[in-house]
Amino acid sequence: MNSSKAIFYMIFSVIAFALMNAVVKYLNNFSAYQIVFFRSIGTLFFTVPLIVKNKIPILGNDRKRLLLRGFLGVVSLTCFFQSLNYLALGTAVSLRYTSPIFAAIFALIFLKEKIKPIQWFLxxxxxxxxxxxxxxGGDVNTLGLLLVILSAIFLGLIFVLIRKIGDSEHPLVIINYFMVMAFIFGGIMSISNWKTPNLLELLLLLSLGIFGYVGQLYLTKAFQSHETNVIAPLKYLEVVFTILIGAFWFSEIYNLWTLFGILLIMFGLIYNVYLKRKNS
Structure with missing residues (x-):
């Protein structure tokens, strides 16, 4: 297994996701629904042809769970994009990374997976x-905080649901359900407050799906190329890249308390990943 190649894949993935978040922040004059709509178009451009080319059954097997995963994904994504109107980029991304906490709690409830005392502490x-x-951390908007925590809660549910779905569905089918529902929901919700983009805005809106797809693709490649316990913590580099983008692109200022809070979140979650992989 080539660790340097896997690390490159992971860094490439987190840069793609960080750029996607930055573009969303830049396009804050568009509604979150319209951004969800265009985010889906960019990804469907890749998923649908690949499903057709590989002759994968587009409707999948477990349609109820696939629809539920799509619905939860749309809610999580919309809440997150909405939160970027109220929070600094790095703060929003850091707070969304609390999703593994909710995933562990939901796994305890629905999958009867145990949580060790050290994990509760982390x-x-x-x-x-x-x-x-x-x-x-300065003037952190309460609505923005609620939206991003809601996004993290739904993301935690998604992790558990995907675990429940298991290998019975092709990953492209799972993503496709999510993006089709995002396309329908985002499109319908955008009708009442549609803003026609200019050429640059249109290209940026469509780039969201491309960044999202590339991020997901190289994330998968990274996990396929090397051991999870080496690769998984690198995902949290997205927070570092996003804070740097926020500071240099949007002139966001993070005080020491905010950075300390982000550091605690990262430490708690990365060490939890390490312990889980060590004991698996």
Missing amino acids: FLIAFIGVLIIKGF
Whole structure:
């Protein structure tokens, strides 16, 4: 297994996701629904031809769970994009990374997976990081905070649902359900407040799906190329890239309390990943 290639794939993936988030932030004069709509078009451009080419059954097998995964994905994505109107880019992305905490809790409830005392302690550290960001991280908008935590909760549910679906569905089918529902929901919700983009805005809107697809593709390649316990923590580099983009592109200022809160979230979650992989 080539670790340097896997690390390159992962870094390429997190840069793609960080750029996607930055473009969403830049396009804040468009509604979150319209951004969800265009985000789906860019990805469907890749998924549909690949499904047809590989003769994969487009409707899948477990349609109820696939529809539920699509619905949860649309809600999570919309809440996250909406939160970017109220929060600094790095803060929003960091807070959304609390989703593994909710995933572990939902896995305990629905899949009867055990959570060790050390994991609860690490989750507590990450949650204290959230409280520090809210309490001391400057003027953190409460609505933005609620939206991004809601996004993380639904993302946690998605992780558990995908685990439940297992290998019975092709990954492209799962993504396709999500994007088709995002296309329909985003399109319908955009009708009442549609803003016609100029050429540059149109290209940026369509780039969201491309960045999202590339990010997902290289994320998958990274996990296929090397051990998970080496690769998974690198996903959190997205926070670092996003903070740098926020500071240089949007002139966002992060005070020391905010950075300390982000550090606690990252430490709690990365160490949790390490412990899980070590014991698996």
